Amino acid sequence: xxxxxxxxxxxxxxxxxxxxFEGINVxxxxxxxxLGVFDVSHMGEFWVExxxxxxxxxxxxxxxxxxxxxxKVQYTCFPNGKGGIVDDLLVYKFSxxxxxxxxxxxxxxxxxxxxxxxxxxxxxxxNASDATSxxxxxxxxxxxxxQALTSETxxxxxxYTFKVLEFAGVKNVLFSTTGYTGAGGCEIYFEHADAxxxxxxxxxxxxxxxxxxxxxxxxxxxxxxxxxxxxxxxINDTTSxxxxxxxxxxxxxxxNPFTDRALLEKQKAEGVDKMLKAxxxxxxxxxxxxxxxxxxxxxxxxxxxxxxxxPMLKKGIGMGYVPKSHSKLGTEIFIKVRDKLVPAVIVxxxxxxx
Amino acid sequence: xxxxxxxxxxxxxxxxxxxxxxxxVGITEFAQKELGDIVFVEVETLDETLDAExxxxxxxxxxxxxxxxxPVGGTVIAFNETLVDVxxxxxxDPYGEGxxxxxxxxxxxxxxxxxxxxxxxxxxxx
Numbered sequence: 001x002x003x004x005x006x007x008x009x010x011x012x013x014x015x016x017x018x019x020x021f022e023g024i025n026v027x028x029x030x031x032x033x034x035l036g037v038f039d040v041s042h043m044g045e046f047w048v049e050x051x052x053x054x055x056x057x058x059x060x061x062x063x064x065x066x067x068x069x070x071x072k073v074q075y076t077c078f079p080n081g082k083g084g085i086v087d088d089l090l091v092y093k094f095s096x097x098x099x100x101x102x103x104x105x106x107x108x109x110x111x112x113x114x115x116x117x118x119x120x121x122x123x124x125x126x127n128a129s130d131a132t133s134x135x136x137x138x139x140x141x142x143x144x145x146x147q148a149l150t151s152e153t154x155x156x157x158x159x160y161t162f163k164v165l166e167f168a169g170v171k172n173v174l175f176s177t178t179g180y181t182g183a184g185g186c187e188i189y190f191e192h193a194d195a196x197x198x199x200x201x202x203x204x205x206x207x208x209x210x211x212x213x214x215x216x217x218x219x220x221x222x223x224x225x226x227x228x229x230x231x232x233x234x235i236n237d238t239t240s241x242x243x244x245x246x247x248x249x250x251x252x253x254x255x256n257p258f259t260d261r262a263l264l265e266k267q268k269a270e271g272v273d274k275m276l277k278a279x280x281x282x283x284x285x286x287x288x289x290x291x292x293x294x295x296x297x298x299x300x301x302x303x304x305x306x307x308x309x310x311p312m313l314k315k316g317i318g319m320g321y322v323p324k325s326h327s328k329l330g331t332e333i334f335i336k337v338r339d340k341l342v343p344a345v346i347v348x349x350x351x352x353x354x
Numbered sequence: 355x356x357x358x359x360x361x362x363x364x365x366x367x368x369x370x371x372x373x374x375x376x377x378x379v380g381i382t383e384f385a386q387k388e389l390g391d392i393v394f395v396e397v398e399t400l401d402e403t404l405d406a407e408x409x410x411x412x413x414x415x416x417x418x419x420x421x422x423x424x425p426v427g428g429t430v431i432a433f434n435e436t437l438v439d440v441x442x443x444x445x446x447d448p449y450g451e452g453x454x455x456x457x458x459x460x461x462x463x464x465x466x467x468x469x470x471x472x473x474x475x476x477x478x479x480x
Contacts, residue, residue, distance in 0.1 A: 024416045025391040217390075217417050284438075286394055286414050309393040309416055338396075338412065 008215070020215040027218035028311040032183050032352075035139035035206050036214035039199070042105035044129040045189065046112065049098045052121040057091060057099050060118055062241055062258050064251040068093040073160040073176050076249050077241055078114060079260035083267075084237040085244070087111050088229060090178060092162055100174075104231050118259075133195040135188045137202060138222075141209050142185030143177070148205040150175070154186070168201035170194045180219060182226035182350060221308050224317065227278050227349030233289060234276060234305040234319055242267040243321065244276045274302065274321040278349045279333060281316035285342040292336040293320050301326055304335060312352045322346070355478065356383045358449055362425065362465060363474035369449065370425040372465065379425060380453040381413065381444060384478045389415040392444045395437040397455055403429040406464050410455060413444070426464035428457035 058065040063076035078086035087107040092100040162176035174189040287307030307318030334341040367385035397411035444452035
């Protein structure tokens with residue numbers, strides 16, 4: 001289908017995905033300021049059901065599942081038992097005995113094995129990844145645009161909530177006010193069989209708002225402008241949530257006995273040696289993944305985990321792990337771009353504030 | 355695809371326009387399309403004398419970094435300063451306003467090793 005729309009296709013995590021349509025900068029701006037639709041059907045979906053569903057999800061994830069109510073979504077991660085991260089994910093609460101986990105495409109097999117290995121109480125697990133399609137409709141007026149496709153009110157939905165509704169004539173569509181762009185909008189889950197019908201309806205409803213299909217390349221620049229972590233780049237099996245700045249989803253509250261809690265609680269109390277920080281180049285240049293981060297004397301102190309030219313700010317932005325000594329806002333660091341040290345400064349997230 | 359007949363080409367998608375002992379070098383329409391939005395062009399070899407196929411600069415799109423190579427040996431005598439602030443000129447007009455460098459050729463006979471428009475077309479059409 002994307003082929004028909006002039007999409008440039010690339011293999012991604014075993015899927016044929018549209019990486020780019022019209023051009024990354026145009027697509028980026030469209031999603032940021034108008035309306036964009038992303039095919040993110042590669043994402044993985046696991047259902048967790050049964051009397052012990054809550055106990056399992058609470059134990060597997062760092063955030064506090066008890067804080068969820070029916071219809072609420074939560075960003076969280078799976079610690080791996082060694083202080084690293086198996087994956088970051090979204091948890092959807094349908095009821096005390098039914099949750100949906102939405103995981104990264106590249107990690108579906110690893111996550112599925114991890115969840116099953118930890119399922120000590122016989123919770124019913126279903127991997128619906130192959131049967132489920134997902135579209136992300138992102139932009140400041142996304143909800144207003146999508147309202148035409150459903151009789152239920154969606155324009156007043158709070159951030160990170162969901163409803164199951166009839167959408168574009170298709171029943172049982174999962175509609176959540178989530179996304180990976182910081183532009184606002186929603187993500188819509190449905191069965192593969194309805195994909196073409198829903199995609200066409202979304203494009204039609206979005207027409208008055210200037211909707212365009214957006215590729216994965218712009219999805220990456222959009223998320224980086226917000227400082228959202230990308231698994232495999234900014235977080236992985238060896239980085240802890242505390243090091244990654246994900247303390248806000250690591251809840252050391254009562255009745256949250258998650259994997260690695262003691263270890264991570266210790267890290268939080270005592271501090272960590274390296275921290276994921278955001279930086280902007282103060283001179284010309286573009287930071288890229290794996291470029292070295294140096295101090296003023298030219299010594300390597302870290303590595304860029306994600307970097308790009310920000311389409312909105314028109315400057316080089318990135319993230320990387322730096323020692324505590326260089327982690328304070330305003331600290332000058334240097335990025336080694338082709339053997340040249342380009343000055344940069346540690347900044348606060350998000351890079352783009354709208 | 356626009357491949358002007360009066361230019362010579364490299365398999366790495368540079369073009370060269372010969373003007374006496376000097377020549378202008380840029381990247382082709384095909385190259386700018388493949389790269390997508392060009393956001394940074396860096397040439398730090400001004401006044402240096404380089405051999406054919408040596409790197410004279412770097413061109414960056416949002417997602418990719420590519421080196422640019424000398425089509426023939428020569429001295430880099432000018433860089434298109436427009437590209438410092440408006441790198442997307444390369445996307446808009448790769449054979450005109452989006453030229454990259456001007457060189458003084460060391461040995462014009464090296465031009466014979468380059469591709470003509472037809473041979474270049476055959477390469478990109480695989």
